[in-house]
Amino acid sequence: MSYTIEINNKKVEAEQGETILEVLNRNSVKVPTLCHMKDMLPSGACRMCVVEVEGRKNLVPSCSEPVTDKMSITTHSQRVINSRKTIIELLLADHPDDCLYCERNNNCELQSLSNEHHVRNRRIVGKKQEYKLDVASTSIVRDPAKCILCGRCVRVCEEIEAVSAIEFVGRGNKTIIGTAFNEGLNMSKCVNCGQCINVCPTGALREKCHFTEIEANLQDPTKTVVVQHAPSISVSIAEEFGLDSGTDIKGVLNTALRKIGFNVVFDTSFSADLTIIEEVAELIDRVTTGGKLPMFTSCCPGWVKYAEGFQQDFIPNLSTCKSPQQMMGAVIKSYFAETEKIEQKDLYSVAVMPCTAKKFEQQEKTMMQNGISDVDAILTTRELAKLIRFHGIDLKNLEPEMADSPLGMHSSAGKIFGTSGGVMEAAIRTAYYRLTGKELTQYRIEDVRGCEGRKETKIEINGTTFGFAVVSGLKNAEILLDEIKNGRSDLHFIEVMACPGGCINGGGQPINQNIDAIQKRMKALYDIDDADTIKASHRNHMVSQLYKNYLGEPLGEKSHHLLHRTYQIR
Amino acid sequence: MKTEVDNILETYKGAKRDSLIPILQKLQENEGFLSKESVEKVSKYINVPTSKIYGVATFYNQFKFSPPGKYHIQVCRGTACHVLGSATVLSEIENALKIKTEQTTTDGLFSIEVVACIGACGLAPVISVNGEFHAQVTAESIHEILNTYREKEAKDEK
Numbered sequence: 001m002s003y004t005i006e007i008n009n010k011k012v013e014a015e016q017g018e019t020i021l022e023v024l025n026r027n028s029v030k031v032p033t034l035c036h037m038k039d040m041l042p043s044g045a046c047r048m049c050v051v052e053v054e055g056r057k058n059l060v061p062s063c064s065e066p067v068t069d070k071m072s073i074t075t076h077s078q079r080v081i082n083s084r085k086t087i088i089e090l091l092l093a094d095h096p097d098d099c100l101y102c103e104r105n106n107n108c109e110l111q112s113l114s115n116e117h118h119v120r121n122r123r124i125v126g127k128k129q130e131y132k133l134d135v136a137s138t139s140i141v142r143d144p145a146k147c148i149l150c151g152r153c154v155r156v157c158e159e160i161e162a163v164s165a166i167e168f169v170g171r172g173n174k175t176i177i178g179t180a181f182n183e184g185l186n187m188s189k190c191v192n193c194g195q196c197i198n199v200c201p202t203g204a205l206r207e208k209c210h211f212t213e214i215e216a217n218l219q220d221p222t223k224t225v226v227v228q229h230a231p232s233i234s235v236s237i238a239e240e241f242g243l244d245s246g247t248d249i250k251g252v253l254n255t256a257l258r259k260i261g262f263n264v265v266f267d268t269s270f271s272a273d274l275t276i277i278e279e280v281a282e283l284i285d286r287v288t289t290g291g292k293l294p295m296f297t298s299c300c301p302g303w304v305k306y307a308e309g310f311q312q313d314f315i316p317n318l319s320t321c322k323s324p325q326q327m328m329g330a331v332i333k334s335y336f337a338e339t340e341k342i343e344q345k346d347l348y349s350v351a352v353m354p355c356t357a358k359k360f361e362q363q364e365k366t367m368m369q370n371g372i373s374d375v376d377a378i379l380t381t382r383e384l385a386k387l388i389r390f391h392g393i394d395l396k397n398l399e400p401e402m403a404d405s406p407l408g409m410h411s412s413a414g415k416i417f418g419t420s421g422g423v424m425e426a427a428i429r430t431a432y433y434r435l436t437g438k439e440l441t442q443y444r445i446e447d448v449r450g451c452e453g454r455k456e457t458k459i460e461i462n463g464t465t466f467g468f469a470v471v472s473g474l475k476n477a478e479i480l481l482d483e484i485k486n487g488r489s490d491l492h493f494i495e496v497m498a499c500p501g502g503c504i505n506g507g508g509q510p511i512n513q514n515i516d517a518i519q520k521r522m523k524a525l526y527d528i529d530d531a532d533t534i535k536a537s538h539r540n541h542m543v544s545q546l547y548k549n550y551l552g553e554p555l556g557e558k559s560h561h562l563l564h565r566t567y568q569i570r
Numbered sequence: 571m572k573t574e575v576d577n578i579l580e581t582y583k584g585a586k587r588d589s590l591i592p593i594l595q596k597l598q599e600n601e602g603f604l605s606k607e608s609v610e611k612v613s614k615y616i617n618v619p620t621s622k623i624y625g626v627a628t629f630y631n632q633f634k635f636s637p638p639g640k641y642h643i644q645v646c647r648g649t650a651c652h653v654l655g656s657a658t659v660l661s662e663i664e665n666a667l668k669i670k671t672e673q674t675t676t677d678g679l680f681s682i683e684v685v686a687c688i689g690a691c692g693l694a695p696v697i698s699v700n701g702e703f704h705a706q707v708t709a710e711s712i713h714e715i716l717n718t719y720r721e722k723e724a725k726d727e728k
Contacts, residue, residue, distance in 0.1 A: 163619075165619075167621035167622050167624065167625035169624060169625050169628050170628045170629070171628065171629045171630075178621075178624075180606075180609065180623070181620075181635065189620075
């Protein structure tokens with residue numbers, strides 16, 4: 001049913017069931033929000049979005065109020081503005097004064113709102129509570145002093161990731177966002193996905209930084225510092241420098257990394273191809289020898305920790321392959337070190353990742369050979385952008401360069417690992433070839449593309465129908481796993497990514513609440529796939545050479561030792 | 571091995587999240603506080619994350635997360651007691667025991683809790699130790715009161 005309502009004396013159309021906020025947004029009337037999250041039920045907690053509705057005594061939160069016919073709304077009356085300004089002033093009453101050196105300076109919603117509402121002094125001074133900084137996690141730092149209790153992190157952790165590591169703890173002005181028993185985040189069920197960081201309006205949540213250690217190694221002339229960058233970095237980091245979402249700067253990224261001082265630049269998309277070779281071999285082995293099915297991908301460390309912590313029955317279903325980051329790390333510290341004759345102690349391996357969980361994965365025991373980590377330090381996309389600025393590099397005036405050989409070449413199948421559905425598509429291309437000896441005639445597998453939380457397809461290979469499913473966001477994984485527990489048995493291979501949309505929306509990516517940005521990053525990866533001439537991992541001849549010269553056979557002894565991992569119950 | 575917590579949980583067969591508070595109350599009645607182990611068991615039993623249970627439990631004053639002392643001191647901070655100096659009484663007890671409210675002394679002997687009003691305004695300022703009321707407490711008399719419990723404890727040990 002259609003309504004006609006009035007916004008600031010202008011008539012507009014609205015549909016029954018829409019909230020006032022939705023109608024306002026559609027008509028380009030901006031009202032500020034803090035607790036609101038798109039596509040989630042409104043919580044109506046922060047009252048920033050209040051508007052005046054004719055005939056109503058009190059101000060109305062527009063995020064949770066459905067429109068009614070002939071409703072007359074005023075969005076920026078003096079009363080409304082005063083109310084919003086007071087809310088901001090109250091939030092600032094207990095907020096630290098360290099904007100100058102805050103992680104989120106110039107990228108803080110509270111700061112922007114104060115600015116927009118012309119808050120120029122601290123009118124209300126509140127009693128400062130004492131808060132403990134939580135640095136116990138490998139990935140995420142929590143700074144409750146900067147928290148404004150909007151609850152977005154709590155909701156994303158529960159409703160998107162099905163983890164609920166954090167919750168509102170305490171009551172009244174002593175309320176904080178905390179873990180069970182106020183322990184460090186490392187003691188909680190947190191899977192380190194970092195989605196909480198991406199939704200945090202202030203600097204209360206941020207990644208654990210490996211910056212100092214990396215800088216020290218870059219300055220050390222005895223060290224060969226090797227860097228790898230994940231498939232999704234080149235299509236997202238440009239946003240940090242004011243370029244359009246989805247701008248691919250792969251060549252420039254290589255140049256910038258060399259200018260920072262990294263001696264060797266490799267591309268994680270290479271080891272994504274390597275992962276596909278191993279993972280497909282494992283899948284075919286499981287199918288032909290009656291192994292545990294469906295098999296799950298193991299590229300995403302958030303998903304892996306979720307499985308280890310919440311879904312232990314499915315641990316035998318996880319592929320034993322390491323993630324591309326760890327495969328690359330293992331190959332750098334073995335094959336590359338041996339061929340280049342670099343001693344282990346002089347080799348320092350950094351990975352640029354869209355992800356905070358990679359910082360957890362990097363230090364796991366199963367990711368070490370003889371006590372030496374496959375990868376030494378992780379930079380998120382955001383941290384690399386900082387490092388680029390720190391070194392005074394003007395990204396816009398760099399000539400593109402190639403990544404180094406031999407671990408720099410990749411097929412576009414390795415590149416699309418950066419989006420939800422990409423691993424699956426790459427795997428299907430190679431699995432089809434391995435089982436039939438022929439290439440797929442249509443390389444695009446549209447069914448597993450797109451931003452939906454769950455995608456499925458069935459493909460017939462050699463007379464057998466294979467079921468494939470792709471989920472992103474661990475809540476969607478939980479739902480699919482419940483179906484399997486209840487007897488669903490038509491699936492052979494399932495890709496799971498903790499972050500909605502995959503790595504392009506990872507917890508280490510530029511903070512951007514805009515869904516369009518994620519879609520543009522996704523499109524950029526598929527455009528690269530369309531333009532590339534090598535579209536399947538088994539066609540990456542550098543990977544084939546690595547097997548010939550060093551690894552031997554997929555699932556062989558050397559691969560097993562270097563490229564596969566174990567799991568533990570948490 | 572079945573624990574007391576398991577036995578309590580069994581009396582709530584088929585319970586869902588709406589039974590959370592009664593279950594927590596029962597557990598606290600049994601243990602004197604909510605231990606991490608019992609909260610984890612409740613979490614599994616009714617399928618509610620531990621963080622949520624902790625969130626709910628910390629919302630209410632009635633739930634404790636550390637074992638109470640052998641002598642649990644409740645200090646009334648109601649209006650009448652406040653007017654007659656309960657703030658001084660409380661800070662004197664905290665200083666004497668070298669702990670804060672909601673904490674337990676390292677020897678496990680005393681713990682302090684602040685309560686709003688224990689309905690004995692005529693005796694203000696009033697404290698209650700394991701349900702035993704002490705009337706018209708002052709900063710001086712508090713030391714005598716604490717000593718009587720310490721002496722009692724020493725006697726019991728002999």
